[in-house]
Each structure stands twice: as structure tokens, then as C-alpha cells.
Amino acid sequence: MGRYIIRRLLYMLVVVLVVSMITFLLMHAVPGGPFTQEKTLPEETIRILNERYHLDEPLYVQYASYLYAVFIPHFTATPPSTSYQDDFLLNVNIGPLWIRWMNFGPSYKARGRTVNDIFRDNLPISAQLGVMSLFIALLIGMPLGIMSALKQNTALDYFGMGVAIFGVSVPVIVLGPIFIWIFGIELKWLPPTGWTAKPPFFLGFLPSSLNWEFFQHALMPSVALGLGSSAVIARLTRATLLQTIREDYIRTARSKGLHERVIITRHAMKNSLIPVVTVLGPLFAALVTGTFVTELIFGIPGMGKYFVTSITNRDYPVIMGTILLYAVFLVLANLAVDITYAYLDPRIRYD
Amino acid sequence: MHKNFYVLSLLVILSMILTACGGTTTQAPAATEPAAPGATEPPAHAATEPPAPEGPKVLISTFLGPGDVPTIDPAVVQDVNGTQITDEAFGGVTHLNEVTNLIEPGMAESWDAVDNADGTQTITFHLRDDVPWVRWNGTDVETVKTCDGSADRIVTANDFAYGIYRNQLPANASPYAYLLGFVLKGAADFSSGTTEDFSTVGVNVVDDQTLELTFIDQVAYNPQIAGLWVAYAQPKWIIEGDCEGGVEARGERWIEPGFFQSYGPFTLKDWVHDDYISIVKNPFWPGSDAIPQPKLDEVVFRILDESAQLADYEAGNIDNVITPPLSDLDRIKADPALGAELSVSPQFCTYYYGFNTKAPVVDDVRVRRALSMAVDRQSLIDNVTKGGQEPAQWFARPGLAGSPTMADHPDLGIKYDPEAAKAELQSYLDEKGVTADSLDLSLQYNTSAGHQAIAETIQQMWKDTLGVNVKLVNQEFAVHLDSVKSRDTPQIYRLAWCLDYPDANNFDRENNAVNGSQNPAENGEPYGGFNWKNEEYEALVLEAAKETDPARRVELYAEAEDISIVQDAIMIPLYWYTDLDLTKPYVVRTYSSTGKQAFEKWDILPH
Numbered sequence: 029m030g031r032y033i034i035r036r037l038l039y040m041l042v043v044v045l046v047v048s049m050i051t052f053l054l055m056h057a058v059p060g061g062p063f064t065q066e067k068t069l070p071e072e073t074i075r076i077l078n079e080r081y082h083l084d085e086p087l088y089v090q091y092a093s094y095l096y097a098v099f100i101p102h103f104t105a106t107p108p109s110t111s112y113q114d115d116f117l118l119n120v121n122i123g124p125l126w127i128r129w130m131n132f133g134p135s136y137k138a139r140g141r142t143v144n145d146i147f148r149d150n151l152p153i154s155a156q157l158g159v160m161s162l163f164i165a166l167l168i169g170m171p172l173g174i175m176s177a178l179k180q181n182t183a184l185d186y187f188g189m190g191v192a193i194f195g196v197s198v199p200v201i202v203l204g205p206i207f208i209w210i211f212g213i214e215l216k217w218l219p220p221t222g223w224t225a226k227p228p229f230f231l232g233f234l235p236s237s238l239n240w241e242f243f244q245h246a247l248m249p250s251v252a253l254g255l256g257s258s259a260v261i262a263r264l265t266r267a268t269l270l271q272t273i274r275e276d277y278i279r280t281a282r283s284k285g286l287h288e289r290v291i292i293t294r295h296a297m298k299n300s301l302i303p304v305v306t307v308l309g310p311l312f313a314a315l316v317t318g319t320f321v322t323e324l325i326f327g328i329p330g331m332g333k334y335f336v337t338s339i340t341n342r343d344y345p346v347i348m349g350t351i352l353l354y355a356v357f358l359v360l361a362n363l364a365v366d367i368t369y370a371y372l373d374p375r376i377r378y379d
Numbered sequence: 380m381h382k383n384f385y386v387l388s389l390l391v392i393l394s395m396i397l398t399a400c401g402g403t404t405t406q407a408p409a410a411t412e413p414a415a416p417g418a419t420e421p422p423a424h425a426a427t428e429p430p431a432p433e434g435p436k437v438l439i440s441t442f443l444g445p446g447d448v449p450t451i452d453p454a455v456v457q458d459v460n461g462t463q464i465t466d467e468a469f470g471g472v473t474h475l476n477e478v479t480n481l482i483e484p485g486m487a488e489s490w491d492a493v494d495n496a497d498g499t500q501t502i503t504f505h506l507r508d509d510v511p512w513v514r515w516n517g518t519d520v521e522t523v524k525t526c527d528g529s530a531d532r533i534v535t536a537n538d539f540a541y542g543i544y545r546n547q548l549p550a551n552a553s554p555y556a557y558l559l560g561f562v563l564k565g566a567a568d569f570s571s572g573t574t575e576d577f578s579t580v581g582v583n584v585v586d587d588q589t590l591e592l593t594f595i596d597q598v599a600y601n602p603q604i605a606g607l608w609v610a611y612a613q614p615k616w617i618i619e620g621d622c623e624g625g626v627e628a629r630g631e632r633w634i635e636p637g638f639f640q641s642y643g644p645f646t647l648k649d650w651v652h653d654d655y656i657s658i659v660k661n662p663f664w665p666g667s668d669a670i671p672q673p674k675l676d677e678v679v680f681r682i683l684d685e686s687a688q689l690a691d692y693e694a695g696n697i698d699n700v701i702t703p704p705l706s707d708l709d710r711i712k713a714d715p716a717l718g719a720e721l722s723v724s725p726q727f728c729t730y731y732y733g734f735n736t737k738a739p740v741v742d743d744v745r746v747r748r749a750l751s752m753a754v755d756r757q758s759l760i761d762n763v764t765k766g767g768q769e770p771a772q773w774f775a776r777p778g779l780a781g782s783p784t785m786a787d788h789p790d791l792g793i794k795y796d797p798e799a800a801k802a803e804l805q806s807y808l809d810e811k812g813v814t815a816d817s818l819d820l821s822l823q824y825n826t827s828a829g830h831q832a833i834a835e836t837i838q839q840m841w842k843d844t845l846g847v848n849v850k851l852v853n854q855e856f857a858v859h860l861d862s863v864k865s866r867d868t869p870q871i872y873r874l875a876w877c878l879d880y881p882d883a884n885n886f887d888r889e890n891n892a893v894n895g896s897q898n899p900a901e902n903g904e905p906y907g908g909f910n911w912k913n914e915e916y917e918a919l920v921l922e923a924a925k926e927t928d929p930a931r932r933v934e935l936y937a938e939a940e941d942i943s944i945v946q947d948a949i950m951i952p953l954y955w956y957t958d959l960d961l962t963k964p965y966v967v968r969t970y971s972s973t974g975k976q977a978f979e980k981w982d983i984l985p986h
Contacts, residue, residue, distance in 0.1 A: 140634060209690070212691075222654075327687040
């Protein structure tokens with residue numbers, strides 16, 4: 029298993045490299061640059077800006093220096109400076125030597141931020157929202173699916189699947205404002221917008237205080253976002269569980285006199301979890317790196333909008349940074365899913 | 380399964396206990412030492428809560444999201460939200476009254492202009508001597524002390540000279556460096572890197588309270604530009620370091636909370652990126668008639684999408700919304716409570732359709748005029764945009780210095796006149812021997828629901844009135860911008876122009892004239908955009924820029940508008956923007972027409 033993981037991590041490096049190359053080429057192929065504006069900047073200013081960000085160099089030089097800044101650790105004797113172009117994620121100081129790694133570059137649009145700032149400040153908030161909505165999705169989706177499978181073709185089943193269809197058909201952009209209107213404006217039970225957790229974070233990504241106010245702000249967005257995924261999970265759970273409880277070993281367990289509850293939770297569920305876990309991997313990556321629409325509607329300062337606005341702004345470092353981040357999360361999530369397979373089904377072995 | 384469940388729940392409970400122990404830490408660093416000597420950690424952010432009625436007066440306002448305020452460094456700030464913050468935190472030698480748009484004393488109590496023999500103008504600004512630099516130290520606002528800690532650092536002419544230097548420095552690549560480059564002697568050479576000697580720029584520090592600026596032309600708007608954010612005083616010691624290492628050099632990062640220093644009525648308190656930015660009252664601001672001491676204790680600008688702004692406003696958590704969503708306007712106007720809280724004020728932008736005057740079909744001025752006269756602007760505003768905008772008869776919005784107004788020039792420019800439009804087009808059709816529906820015309824705009832609605836309406840108006848079929852093309856914003864300033868500018872395209880400074884020169888000359896933003900030229904010959912050169916127009920706007928008599932200026936600009944809008948019809952001005960605001964009834968405020976509010980004049984009543 030250990031060698032398998034190391035091999036997968038090496039593959040991840042290759043995948044990330046290929047993604048970076050394709051993204052780099054695509055984003056430079058799109059017309060328009062980071063400094064195109066309605067009020068045309070003077071030529072002189074554009075020339076100076078291009079020089080400052082090395083955009084006047086040939087593409088392969090730009091790509092090579094980007095790879096050097098991001099992937100290769102730097103060994104230097106100069107301590108970190110306050111320049112926005114000199115912001116590394118990892119700074120280790122051993123005596124006179126500084127080891128610095130991962131400089132994703134400054135943002136062209138937001139002169140006062142670097143991509144690393146975005147990772148440090150906005151990613152944890154998106155992650156918090158993502159984890160909570162995933163938790164709610166599982167909390168709603170799995171019991172619903174199990175119940176529908178066990179009571180197949182009864183009213184309970186139709187109710188469960190009705191909720192699933194509703195969750196899948198009504199997108200967050202409709203559900204969100206409805207929640208805000210009902211619970212935020214009419215009943216005034218919950219605050220409509222905002223997110224109380226702000227930097228500095230505990231352990232780098234956890235909210236520094238899990239109080240009632242935090243959950244007040246987090247409840248509506250998590251439910252709005254989680255409902256859609258819960259529908260998918262419910263249907264998948266129902267489908268595989270229906271298949272599993274018709275297997276022979278379940279009949280053996282029943283004839284042996286085991287409790288129905290034990291049969292379902294201990295024997296049937298473990299085997300029907302595989303498709304659900306398969307879906308959970310990419311779902312986790314998608315939710316944790318930020319969702320544009322939910323964060324926009326609920327005013328959550330997450331990372332989702334950077335995926336979209338960086339492209340319209342032609343903010344090259346942010347585009348590369350967000351896409352590479354997503355790629356890494358996706359590959360790691362899939363790796364976790366594959367390892368979970370081995371745990372769920374002992375028949376699956378990796379060399 | 381059981382064992383794992385217990386382990387898992389134990390972990391969850393453990394993590395909750397640990398995070399509860401973490402708690403909300405608010406550490407105020409020792410406030411006894413001079414400004415941040417060697418301090419490397421900024422004070423931790425304190426969570427801001429909505430205020431109790433008897434507590435400090437905190438106004439919750441909004442900025443339009445998504446997208447954070449890019450920067451609040453006056454040297455490189457560009458967007459309207461960033462300049463709103465810098466306007467409140469700093470101040471120029473002159474101050475623009477936000478309601479009347481007239482020049483008032485700012486950091487300079489008075490100034491005298493001297494016209495030099497070589498055509499330049501030297502203005503001597505006499506600065507106040509009682510304004511200290513201040514900063515937020517985590518618990519309250521304190522003054523910044525000199526190296527030995529004995530006295531406060533006072534804003535001097537040196538700070539203003541340093542501010543201009545930083546704005547013009549090529550290494551800083553300021554997007555608005557060109558503004559001073561247009562007017563200040565030697566600035567263009569310095570900011571382009573032609574010379575590295577800042578002493579060639581027309582900035583002279585006579586003494587701590589006297590600043591001399593030399594301008595290229597003897598024009599009326601020189602004091603206005605001198606008071607813009609590009610020439611605000613900046614604190615050299617926190618940027619480049621001072622006191623033999625006692626004050627750490629922060630470089631570009633001096634604007635971060637904990638290090639930011641300013642001198643205006645407010646100063647930066649907290650900035651949580653993409654969430655909110657808050658400014659706190661500066662009790663050391665001495666106050667003047669033009670810029671009084673603020674009555675508010677704090678202003679929090681929450682960065683939200685417009686629907687989220689409205690939702691929180693209706694829930695009672697926000698006091699002032701700066702952009703209610705267009706789709707909700709009907710509902711807001713119909714609601715008795717909300718409708719009373721809605722305010723419409725002029726905004727200095729013009730929405731227009733430009734022509735490429737050398738492209739096929741639209742190269743004939745009759746076609747352009749016909750298309751312009753066939754647009755029913757009032758109907759467009761009433762039925763499509765619904766924001767209370769004003770139909771635009773010409774380009775330079777009324778209210779700018781030098782701009783004609785509807786009161787004194789009601790018939791200037793172009794109006795909706797379907798009969799005249801048909802007649803114009805008919806004369807073109809007869810001469811060319813073609814029919815209206817055979818004309819090949821296309822209109823390009825940048826992708827957006829709002830622009831699309833307007834384009835479709837106007838397309839229908841042209842079809843109904845003139846019988847022409849205009850194709851609609853939409854492009855993503857940056858692609859559209861590239862295209863309309865290129866050698867292949869489309870026949871008709873959508874654009875808007877907003878002010879940099881409130882003077883008609885900014886509209887008529889800096890956008891329309893040869894080498895302007897929408898009339899790119901090479902060696903004096905336009906090649907894209909309007910693709911237009913009219914010697915009479917060029918002479919008029921040049922003369923108007925130099926003219927000092929306000930009434931004569933208005934006449935000159937009126938003549939120029941007549942040429943650009945009617946005689947040559949290089950564009951179809953559609954409407955002049957308005958600003959829609961929702962303000963709670965317990966907020967006492969002024970209504971700015973410059974797009975930026977003067978929060979030092981606002982107040983909150985007990986409610």
C-alpha cells in the first residue's frame with residue numbers, strides 16, 4: 029500500500045505539470061490582456077506594467093520561471109522582503125540559510141494581494157463551507173437513501189426520492205434567495221449574509237471560535253449547497269443498497285438471526301458505499317475549493333469567485349494558482365477514495 | 380463500526396474543545412512606543428459586531444462585490460472603492476465639494492497662481508501645520524511619533540512631494556500616473572523613465588508648509604488635479620524605513636492593517652479581504668469648513684453582491700446600500716417604506732454607442748445621424764433601464780466644470796426625432812440607390828444582460844423607425860475592449876465613459892480628441908475607435924482647456940459638442956448615469972454627485 033501511495037503521488041506531479049502547461053497555453057491564447065480597460069491605459073503605463081510582471085518575455089521563459097517559482101524550493105541567504113512578488117508559502121529559516129518554496133505570484137488585478145494571500149485567507153473559508161455542506165449532504169442524503177431502499181415502493185420511498193429530485197432540480201441560485209427571504213428577511217431567524225470566521229485561523233484553516241454566531245451564519249449556505257449533493261448521494265445509496273440487500277450473504281445473515289439493523293449497518297452498507305465514495309471524492313474537491321454562486325449569494329468571502337473573476341480579469345497568476353490548486357485537491361481526493369476502497373472491500377488489493 | 384464511531388466522535392469533541400480554547404484573541408500591542416519600531420506582527424483582528432444603540436456610532440455601508448478592493452495605496456489606487464477609502468483617509472491640497480463640485484481648501488488653506496512667461500503656471504499652496512499622522516494600534520487611534528518619540532509627525536510639503544514622487548515612479552507602474560503627466564511639468568518624462576532625476580519635475584518644497592507646483596498649461600483645472608489622490612501626501616518613513624532601523628520599511632505592504640498611516644478624517648481600522656473594510660474616526664483631525672470632524676465613529680464597508688446587499692438591508696443589518704439590483708427596482712419603488720428610502724443622484728458617466736466613422740455604411744454622416752435620432756431615449760430609460768437615468772443629448776455630462784447644462788442649452792446636441800431620422804436616411808438611400816433593409820450594419824456590445832436588453836430595444840427601434848436590420852454581436856468584456864480600439868473597430872459599439880476628475884476636458888478631449896482613449900492615433904492620424912479627426916473640434920477643446928472664464932468655457936464646449944454629436948455624429952449618446960442609493964431613515968447624509976461620498980458629514984440618529 030505504501031508503494032502504491034508513493035506511485036500515485038508521483039503521478040500527481042505529472043498530472044499537475046500537464047495541467048499547468050495546458051492552462052498556461054490556453055490563457056495566453058485568449059485575446060485581451062490583464063491591463064485592457066474601458067479607459068485605455070497609456071502605452072507607457074502598459075509597457076511598464078508588462079515589464080514589472082515579466083509579461084514581455086517570450087512564453088517559454090515565462091512558463092519556465094513560473095515552474096521555478098512554484099515547484100522548486102529556493103535556497104537563499106536573503107530574508108523575505110515585503111514585495112508582493114516575493115511571497116512564498118513556506119519559509120524555513122536555518123541559521124543564515126532560508127529555504128523558500130511555492131511562490132504563486134502577485135495578483136495583477138488586486139495590487140495589494142498575492143495568490144498565496146488568497147490561499148491563506150480565502151481558501152480556509154471555502155473549505156469550512158465545503159466541509160459543512162458535505163457533512164449536511166451526508167446527513168440528509170444517506171439516511172434518506174437507506175430509508176428509501178428498505179421501504180421500497182412505499183410512501184416513504186416516494187417522499188425520499190421526491191426530496192432527491194427537488195434537491196437536484198432546484199439549483200442554489202434559486203434555493204439560496206428563497207432561504208434568505210424566508211429565514212433572513214421574513215422570519216428574521218438567521219442572518220442573510222456574512223461569515224464570522226476570519227483570519228487568523230486556528231491551525232491555518234479552522235475557525236478560531238465555533239460559537240453559536242458562526243453556526244447561525246453557516247447554516248443557510250451549508251444547507252442550500254448541501255441539498256443538491258444530498259440528492260445525488262440519496263439516489264446512489266438507494267440504488268446500490270437495493271442491489272446489495274438482494275445478495276446471498278444478506279440472506280445468510282438474516283437466516284442466522286442477526287438483527288435487521290446490524291445487517292444493514294454492518295454488512296449491507298459497507299458494500300454499497302463504494303459508488304457513494306466514488307462520487308464523494310470529486311465532490312469534496314469541488315466543494316472545498318469554493319463555489320462561486322453560493323458564496324456570491326450569501327456574501328461569503330471564499331475562493332469561489334477567484335475561479336471566475338480571474339479569467340475575465342486575465343489575472344494570469346490567479347488563474348494558474350486556482351486551477352493548480354483544484355487539480356491537486358482533485359488528485360488527492362481521488363487517491364483518498366482509492367485507499368478507502370481497499371478498506372471498504374478487502375477483495376481490492378493494491379500492490 | 381461501533382469502535383470507529385466512538386473514536387470519531389471523540390475526535391470531533393476533542394477538536395471542538397481545542398478550538399474553544401483557541402477562542403477569539405484580541406491582542407493590543409503596547410501603545411507606549413513610537414510607531415511600530417521593529418514590530419513584525421500586526422494586531423489581531425477583533426470581530427466587529429453590530430452596535431448597541433447607545434454605543435459608538437457605526438455605519439454599515441456597502442461596496443459592490445464580488446471582488447475585493449484591489450488596493451488603498453494612493454500611489455497606485457485606481458478603482459472607485461479604493462479611492463473612496465483614500466479620500467476619507469487622506470486628502471489633497473485642494474478639496475472637491477461632493478455636492479456642488481466646487482473647489483474648496485483642503486490640506487492647503489490657500490493658494491496663489493502665477494502665470495509664467497514660458498506658458499507654464501506655478502501655484503503655491505500654503506499648507507496647514509496642525510495635521511498629525513495617525514494610525515490604528517489595535518484599540519484606538521494614536522498619533523505617529525518622530526524618531527525620538529518627543530513629538531507628533533506633522534503632514535508637511537515634503538510628504539506631498541514624496542506622494543507625487545511615488546505616484547510617478549516608473550517602478551510603481553501607477554495606472555493613473557498619466558493624469559499628473561498631462562498637467563505637471565516634467566512629470567511625463569519622469570514617469571516614462573526618460574529621466575531619472577525627480578528634480579526636473581515641477582515640484583518644489585519651499586518649506587514645511589509651502590509647496591510649489593508648476594503646471595504645463597495655464598488652465599482652469601490645475602488646482603483640481605493637484606487635489607486628486609495621485610498627489611496625496613504619503614508617509615515616507617513607514618514605506619522606506621526610518622530611525623536607523625527603528626521603523627521597519629514596509630514597502631508596498633504599508634497599507635495593511637496595523638501599519639497603515641494616514642492623516643484625514645478617518646483612518647483604516649480593519650480589512651478582511653473580500654469580506655469588509657472598516658475605517659475609524661480620527662480624533663486628531665482638526666476639522667475645517669470643507670472637511671469637518673466626523674460625527675460617525677466608524678464606517679464598515681461590507682463587500683457584497685447587489686442582491687445580498689438588498690437582502691441584508693431588508694433584514695436590518697445594513698444601513699446604506701449603494702447599488703440596489705435593477706430587477707428589484709420596481710418592487711422597491713412600489714413599496715412605501717423602501718420607496719421613501721430610495722434616492723436618485725447624478726453620476727458622472729455617459730453611456731453611448733460609438734461609430735467607426737471610416738467603416739462601410741456608417742462612414743456617411745447621414746446614416747450616423749439617422750441612427751442617433753431614431754433612438755427614443757426616454758422610452759429606453761422608462762422601460763428598460765428603469766434607473767431614473769437622464770436621456771443624454773450630448774457627451775460631457777452636465778455638472779462637470781465647463782459642461783453645458785440642460786438649463787442653459789436645452790436644445791444642444793441630439794434628440795429623438797423619428798421624422799428627421801427618416802429624412803436623413805432617405806437622402807442617403809436615394810443617393811446610393813439602395814433600400815433600408817439591404818444595409819449591412821452590426822452593433823457590438825460586451826456580454827451582459829443589461830447591455831443586451833438595451834441593444835435589443837434599440838435594434839427594434841431602428842427597425843420600426845428606419846426599417847434597417849442591425850445585427851447584434853456580443854463579446855466578452857476584455858475582447859470587446861480590445862476590438863473597439865483596434866484597427867478593425869466594428870461599425871457600431873457600446874461603451875461608457877466615467878469621469879477621472881469633474882471637468883468637461885476629461886470627457887471631450889481625453890476621450891474623443893485625436894490620441895484620446897477612444898480615438899487611438901499614430902503620428903497624429905487616427906486608426907481606430909472613432910477614427911475621426913476634425914481640426915475645428917481639436918482647436919475648440921484645446922482652447923476650452925486653457926480658457927479661464929467659466930462662461931466662455933461652456934460656450935466653447937457647447938460648440939464642440941455640436942460638432943461631435945450633431946455635425947459629425949461620431950457617437951450616439953444614450954443616457955447619463957444616475958446613482959441609486961437606499962439609506963435607512965435614521966441616517967443623516969449628503970448626496971454626492973462625484974460618485975464618492977463624504978462620510979465625515981454623515982450622522983446616525985438614535986433609533
